[in-house]
Amino acid sequence: MKCEKAEKHILLQDSGELADHLMSPLAMHLHNCDPCQQFQHTLLESHNSVQSTEEPSIKIMQNVLREARQNAPEKSPAAFGALRPLIGVAASLLIGLGVFFSAFNPDQVGMELVVTEMQLLKSSDQLVSIMYEGFSEDDLAFNFFMTYEGS
Amino acid sequence: MDKQDADCIHAYLNGDANALETLVEKYKRPLYSFILKMTEGREDADEIFQETWFRALKNVHKFQHKNFLNWLFRIAHNLVIDRARRNKKNVSMQSSMGGEDGTNTLEDHLAAPGISPAEEVGGTSLGVQIDAAVEMLSPEQKEVFLLRMYGGVSFKEIAKTQKCSINTCLARMQYALTKLRSILKEEYKELQEAMS
Secondary structure, X not given: OOHHHHHHHHHHHHOOOOOHHHHHHHHHHHHHOHHHHHHXXXXXXXXXXXXXXXXXXXXXXXXXXXXXXXXXXXHXXXXXXXXXXXXXXXXXXXXXXXXHXXXXXXXXXXXXXXXXXXXXXXXXXXXXXXXXXXXXXXXXXHHHHHHHHHO | OOHHHHXXXXXXXXXXXXXXXXXXXXXXXXXXXXXXXXXXXXXXXHHHXXXXXXXXXXXXXXXXXXXXXXXHHHHHHHHHHHHHHHHHHHHHHHHHOOOOOOOOOHHHHOOOOOOOHHHHHOOOOHHHHHHHHHHOOOHHHHHHHHHHHHHXXXXXXXXXXXXXXXXXXXXHHHHHHHHHHHHHHHHHHHHHHHHO
């Protein structure tokens, strides 16, 4: 391995980007090459010497933190946003269940139609309808017959 | 992505207004040190640090990067370049006007010949010598070196930031270390002698 290549491999090893199969050729080269050992030493020493100790001013930190608080997304819309797909699924499920049960319970659908029909009637007619509510068709026919029989 | 970073970002996006405070504190030193070395003083560095965070806050909902600090470095990199371009424009304009109004001219922006930044501050320690050597590097070489040293940014990420190949980044880092090697040569010799 040439030194120029070895130096690149040293850098990649340091950043954790060197492929596994290149580790041992690099180690062998380093064992016998003083300039490359020196290069590696420089790299390690730079890591030790260059420390990030500088900090921004307190005012700037306060500005950043204030901006962060002001820009924070609101809680409820975010939560609603996260639940939106679930709400869609739940709505579809409810519609599906409604269709399923209505198919097996046609009487209830009939009753709903009667109720809707009743809402369209005038209030006086609604009263009559309520009066006769609960009677079977035979009862009503008998009642009708008796009414006219008497007169 | 780092789990703590991911948790903080998630909490912030879900309405916890103080959740990013941890990240601002955690990354203030590497980010600020990088910006300070890439700019021309504390005032510039403060402004760019603030603007970096403002932009990050504005776009945090779009954040899909693997590493939050790398993302901050990338934003800072773009802002540093914008600032340098603007300053260059101002300097060249003033230079063409002769700089007679006492403001910066091109000459003011050039380092004094023969005096290194280390000598200017009278420092001789290894850290100061390295700082001085880094100041002599080209902006691209300096940036690769600082991103590796302050942020531990991978060469793959640096290549993306600098829009060049990984090989170019490696060559820039090699050049930077070759410069530093001469500074650290004596120290290396002493170390070798001590080991033998």
